[in-house]
Structures are given as structure tokens and as C-alpha cells.
Amino acid sequence: xxxxxxxxxxVAGASDLQGRKHxxxxxxxxxxDRDQQSVRRLVAVLRPPVGTPALREALLAVPARTVDCxxxxxxxxxxxxxxxxxxxxxxxxxxxxxxxxCALASGTLGITRELAPPQxxxxxxxxxxxxxxxAAKAVPRVGWRWxxxxxxxxxxxxxxxxxxxxxxxxxxxxxxxxxxxxxMEARSVAGAASVTLADRxxxxxxxxxxxxxxxxxxxxxxxxxxxxNAVQLVLKSDPPPARNRPSSGQxxxxxxxxxxxxxxxxxxKDLALQENA
Amino acid sequence: MSGNENDRDMVDRCRQGNDEAWRELVDRFSQxxxxxxxxxxxxxxxxxxxxxEIFLKIFENLHRYDGGFPxxxxxxxxxxNLCIDRYRRSKREKSFRFVSDDAxxxxxxxxxxxxxxxxxxxxxxxxxxxLSEIPEDLAEILVLRDLDGLAYxxxxxxxxxxxxxxxxxxxxxxxEVAKKIxxxxxxxxxxxxxxxxxxxxxxx
Numbered sequence: 001x002x003x004x005x006x007x008x009x010x011v012a013g014a015s016d017l018q019g020r021k022h023x024x025x026x027x028x029x030x031x032x033d034r035d036q037q038s039v040r041r042l043v044a045v046l047r048p049p050v051g052t053p054a055l056r057e058a059l060l061a062v063p064a065r066t067v068d069c070x071x072x073x074x075x076x077x078x079x080x081x082x083x084x085x086x087x088x089x090x091x092x093x094x095x096x097x098x099x100x101x102c103a104l105a106s107g108t109l110g111i112t113r114e115l116a117p118p119q120x121x122x123x124x125x126x127x128x129x130x131x132x133x134x135a136a137k138a139v140p141r142v143g144w145r146w147x148x149x150x151x152x153x154x155x156x157x158x159x160x161x162x163x164x165x166x167x168x169x170x171x172x173x174x175x176x177x178x179x180x181x182x183x184m185e186a187r188s189v190a191g192a193a194s195v196t197l198a199d200r201x202x203x204x205x206x207x208x209x210x211x212x213x214x215x216x217x218x219x220x221x222x223x224x225x226x227x228x229n230a231v232q233l234v235l236k237s238d239p240p241p242a243r244n245r246p247s248s249g250q251x252x253x254x255x256x257x258x259x260x261x262x263x264x265x266x267x268x269k270d271l272a273l274q275e276n277a
Numbered sequence: 278m279s280g281n282e283n284d285r286d287m288v289d290r291c292r293q294g295n296d297e298a299w300r301e302l303v304d305r306f307s308q309x310x311x312x313x314x315x316x317x318x319x320x321x322x323x324x325x326x327x328x329x330e331i332f333l334k335i336f337e338n339l340h341r342y343d344g345g346f347p348x349x350x351x352x353x354x355x356x357x358n359l360c361i362d363r364y365r366r367s368k369r370e371k372s373f374r375f376v377s378d379d380a381x382x383x384x385x386x387x388x389x390x391x392x393x394x395x396x397x398x399x400x401x402x403x404x405x406x407x408l409s410e411i412p413e414d415l416a417e418i419l420v421l422r423d424l425d426g427l428a429y430x431x432x433x434x435x436x437x438x439x440x441x442x443x444x445x446x447x448x449x450x451x452x453e454v455a456k457k458i459x460x461x462x463x464x465x466x467x468x469x470x471x472x473x474x475x476x477x478x479x480x481x
Contacts, residue, residue, distance in 0.1 A: 011441050039455055048425070
């Protein structure tokens, strides 16, 4: 039968003297006390083993070999942008080899660089190309390109012709003048005008008056023509008058009635003529 | 400034990259860490490798120390897992642990009496052989307390055990070691370690 009193006294922090006093009266605890004292004597003679100076140097170099987890996070972030010195890169690599948490963090962040772009559905490329076709044809705006537009070219041609005509250069007249000689009146006027300065001024004024009258008549003539054309165009473009078709419920006898009356009247007239004849 | 505040200040300076602070930390604790590592490995190379590993771990985890308890307890806590892992691995590889003369030599002081030196050497070998045969949870406490001199409170913090449990385990560890030594002596016959046992003066 073992006694636990010695152990209880030891755990309670009793002195060796108290334990020994109990052991003197308890044979079981006496053997246990002998064992305790023997082991304590065994280890008492031992001295702690001493590390070598090389070990101390190695321990002092620990900060140059690795980093703590907090700094590892900063170095991982810097390494993502390749903004890390070679020494720090080695320290980080050494730490990641040893620390599973930091290695996981680094690996997870590194995955973002390794991810393949998501593949679109097979039909998406065709659809996008179809939708982008008009945009691809669109030509960047350049100032002179509007001239290439057929509408613009036609408008420009019309405007040029109008200006030429308003200026008095009728292509038909020019062609005619090219085939005929200058009239004698004009020659005489020019000759007389060249005599004196006053004559020249008078001739110029007369010529300007005539030109103005011609220009005025032409403007009015072209204006009238344009107005009549516009009126004609407007009249032509009017929608055809709607036919007054009676609906199904309306009285349809009235128009036919007049027609019937006319027919009857013409018959009566014919009959009267036959009787007279 | 209290001891814990001093420890905290030193740790903070280490985290800031202060080489002087790190040197101070190494000089204060390297001997104790190496001693623990050696007692668990009984090989100089292994103990040095284990010490470096422990200090790497200390440096990498400095931010975890909050100054709430002595730094030595925190270091012992870090050391313990690595040492126990190594200790268990070596036990798995060799069911019986052979303790050589060279293994115990660094822990013994030589005297002018060779016979007494031989007796101390044999006793020490018996002690470590017996330690390897008792459960790890008992052996580690005996090593930390009797061989490395940690206080009960430091051991309790390192192993996350109440003081009463630490003392109880220590008591049982000593009893188990004494029992193993006695059993080994009896199995080899009274003549084998007679001189050693007589010198020890307890196990026969």
C-alpha cells in the first residue's frame, strides 16, 4: 500500500524537513524520499553544457537570415512589385520556407499573377465582331472629308453655280459671246469712254447701272422661278385628297340619287326630243 | 522598470532591428536554450542546430511577446515544442537510447580523482538512459527543473500547466527515474554496476 503523503507535502510546497519527518514514520514514503534525494544528488553534480563561440556567432546572425512575420508581410508586398533588395529577398525566401502562414499568404497573392484570363463563350467573339463592325468603319473626322460626301458635293456645286449666275456669268451667255463678236455699240461706248476721265467715269457709272439692272432682273427672275418651283413642289407634295368613302353604316343613296336623277332627266330629255321629232 | 518591462523593451528594440538588443537577448538566453537542447539531444551538433532553430523561431515570433510574463518562460515555451519533437523522433528511431561517454562529458567537471570521475560519468549515463525511458511529459519537467533550473512558474507558463501539476509531475518523474535505474541494475546483475551503485549510494 503506497502512501501519497510525501507527494502531497511536496506539491503543497512543504520543506524537506517536513517530508523527512513524515518519511521516518512511513516506510513507503521513506523509500520514495530516498529516490527523490538520490535523483537530486545525481543531477546536482552536473554543470550546464556550454555552447561554442561559433554557435554564438550563428545566433547573432539570425536577424540577417530571416524576418519576423510582420516584416515578412511588408516584404511579400514589396516582392510583388519586384521592389525588394537581394538580401531581403533571401531573408524572405528563408522565412517562407519555414513559416507556413506566410508561405500561404505569399502563395495566395502570387496566384493573382498566374491566373489565366477567363475564356469567353464561343459565340461571344462573333457577336462582339458584329456589333463592332459599324464602329470599325467609322472614319475619324477630318476637316476636308466632308467634301467627299456626295450630298455635300452636290450642294457645293449648286452653290457655286448660283454664285456664278448671280455674278452675271451665265454659261450660256459666255458660250454665246465666245462665238460672236463684240457689238458695235459696246465698242463705241468703250472708245468714247477712253477719251476723257469724265467720260470714263460716266461710262463706268452707266455700265454699273446697266449691270445692276441686269443683276436685278436676273435676281427677280431667278427668285420668281425659285418661288414658282417651290410652290409647285409644295403642291405636288401634298397628299392626295382622301376619298370620301361612306362607311358601311352611312346612307349611300344620296350620291346615287343625284346621279339617278341626272340619268332620268337625260332619258326624259331624249324622250321629249324623240316625241318632238 | 520591472523585469517584464525590461524584457518587453529589449524585444521591441530587437523588432526595430537594433543589433545591440539582439546581442543582449542572445547573451542572456543562448546558454539556457543550448542547455535545454543539449539535455534533450545529448549531441553537440544536434543541440547547436536545435538552438539555432529555436532562436530563428524566437526572432520570427518576437511580435507575439506581449510582456505579460517573463521572457524566459516565453522562450522556454518556444523551445519546448521543438525539443520535445526532436526528443520523440529520436526515441522512435531508437527504442533504447545509448548514452555515450562523449555525450555526458560536457556536463561533468574533471577532478584529480579518475575513479570518482568514472563513477560520476556512469551515474550520469544511467540518469539519461532512465530519462529516455520515462514518459515525455514527465521527462521534460525533470529536465527543465532539475537540469536547467527553471522555476516552477516558468515551467508552468512554458507548458501551460498549473504549478501543482508541475510539482506533482516532477515528483513522479524523479520516482520513475529512480525506479528505472533500479530495474536496470537488477536486470544486469548485482556485479555489473555494483561500484556505480555503491557510489550512488541509493539504488541498492
